[in-house]
Amino acid sequence: MTAVPASANADVVTEVSEADRAAAVDYWTPERIKQLGADERLAPAEKIATEWEGAPPPGLGRLLYTSEPGADGSCTATVVPSPTNDVAFTAGHCLNGGLMPDDTPVNITNVVFAPAFDDGTAPHGIFPVRAFAWPDTYGGPMASADDDAVIAVDPVDGKHVADLVGTQDISFDEVPSPVDSTIVGYPVSRLARGESPVSCALPATFRSNSVYSSWRSDCDMAGGSSGGPWLRDFDPATGKGTIFSVTSKGTVNSDGTTEDLNSAAFTDAVRGLYERSGQL
Helix, strand or coil: CEEEEECCCCEEEEECCHHHHHHHHHHCCHHHHHHCCCCCCCECCCCCCEECCCCCCCCEEEEEEEEECCCEEEEEEEECCCCCCCEEEECHHHCCCCECCCCCECEEEEEEEEECCECCECCCCCEEEEEEEEECCCCCCCCCCCCCEEEEECCECCECHHHHHCCCEECCCCCCCCEEEEEEECCCECCCCCCCCEEEEEEEEEEECCCCEEEEECCCCCCCCCCCEEEEEEECCCCEEEEEEECCEEEECCCCCEEEEEEECCCHHHHHHHHHHHHC
C-alpha cells in the first residue's frame, strides 16, 4: 500500500495495490470474521442500544482491517452517493493507525468492506478497498476533530456497491441541537458480537469548545460501532435518513460498558474530503 499526502487536495490518500486487495479478500474468511466476536472478554451487552430488526439499513456495512503491529479489528461504514457508486463513509481512526508508544507507525492492512453484513454473513460478498483517505486536518487516533474518512471499493462481479445495497444521504448543512438521531453500527459486544447491526434512537446534542465541535448521545454501543452513521430525518419505512456525523469515540467505564458516544461535527475539510471521494 502507498500513502500519498495529497496536499493539493488537503487529503491523505492510501492507495492499495491489486495484489494487496486480492490478499485482503482471501484473508477475511468467514471463520476469521467470526473470530472477532469470539473473545469472552468482550464488552458487556448494551442496555440502551438494541439489535436492528429486519434487513440492515441501505448502505450500511462492516469495515474489516488488520493493525500491524496489532490485531484484526472492525468498524462500521456507510455507502454514500458518489460519481463512481463505490464510496463509503467511516471514521478516520478506523484507517489511521497512528503510532505505537515507541513511535513505530501502525499500518492498517487487509481493508475490506462487507455491505449489508447481517447474522454473521456477507450476502453480497467482500469488497476490496482500492483506496482510503482522511482530511489532513485529522491528527490521528488520539485526536477528535475531523475523525472522518472515506473508502473506495472495487466492483464485485461487475456490480458497484451502491447499486447493490443503496446509499444514505449525507449533508454538511448546519443541524439544530438537539436533533433526533438514529445511530447504527456493528459493536463487538456480547449483545451481537459484531455479527448484526445494533442501533439507538436518541437525541444528539451539539457541543463546542476551543479545540473542536462534536455531537453527544447517551447511546451505549461498544467498539466496532466507530464510523457508524448518525442519521437525522430517519424514515423507518425506507430505512433511510441523512448522515450528519459518524461515531468517533465513547466514554467507557471500568467494566467495559460504554456510557455515551461522541462524533466529530462535520467541517469544511470533511466536506472537501467527501466531494473529492469520487476521484479515488
